[in-house]
């Protein structure tokens with residue numbers, strides 16, 4: 001052995017140039033891993049930016065096809081649909097959620113017609129429709145479980161009948177996956193998939209989303225009696241296990257970056273398609289720093305998305321989906 005030639009093992013060899021780094025890369029981010037959440041509203045000829053989410057827009061239905069076209073062209077597999085219900089259509093019981101001609105259903109029909117190959121994911125929860133901004137029905141100041149599940153299930157069937165491919169219950173009521181599965185099947189919708197927001201935390205990071213929907217100011221109290229405590233992780237596994245047993249086809253962890261440990265535990269334990277939601281507050285944080293010149297836009301966004309893949313996520317719901325897909329496509333030289 002030659003003196004002074006230490007060490008023999010040098011991990012830096014595999015980092016020495018671009019081709020070697022590419023060869024040894026353990027994870028990749030592709031366009032197929034992206035889901036784009038979109039916001040739409042009543043009215044015509046209007047596009048407004050969400051002030052706390054620069055670059056994220058709400059569009060009227062007549063503008064929706066043009067809004068979505070880039071996603072379809074880029075091959076983004078699915079969209080997550082979020083309707084902005086006018087205040088006058090909201091009530092205590094979220095009745096508008098089950099109206100077959102509500103904004104959500106009209107958007108789903110329009111998008112299925114224009115872009116039949118693009119998957120549509122429908123959020124199931126009452127908060128876009130209730131005057132109090134909660135995800136379920138309120139009795140004596142408490143969000144009641146079983147009566148909420150009944151209406152949520154009707155909401156899910158209503159959406160699926162309008163063309164939503166994947167029902168995504170984000171309400172965190174107990175037993176709702178089983179109820180929704182039974183009602184979908186009972187209505188002949190046996191192939192409508194369910195992506196359960198299985199581990200959804202009572203998080204501060206949803207603030208800008210509630211601004212986007214206009215439900216922020218309405219929300220009375222918080223959602224801690226149904227969304228999970230950020231202190232917990234074993235409980236997330238229990239929620240996921242129950243949702244899979246009840247018939248969920250895919251599960252989701254939400255929020256994203258602060259909860260990568262949960263994604264990893266879920267993936268290791270259950271081996272089911274697992275998604276992460278990089279939520280509005282995460283988008284707002286990144287964009288605020290990017291806008292201040294404190295973070296490099298491309299590098300920060302792409303690193304944040306790759307981190308989800310490393311944690312085990314199959315896909316990511318992200319407001320960065322379009323720009324990420326454009327960057328991925330550009331890096332393939334297309």
Ligand code: PBG
Pocket residue numbers: 123125127135170171205206207208209210278279280281
């Ligand atoms: C509705 C719902 C919320 C989000 C997705 N679906 C808000 C909430 O639970 O209050 C948040 C998404 C985001 O912050 O980007 N239940």
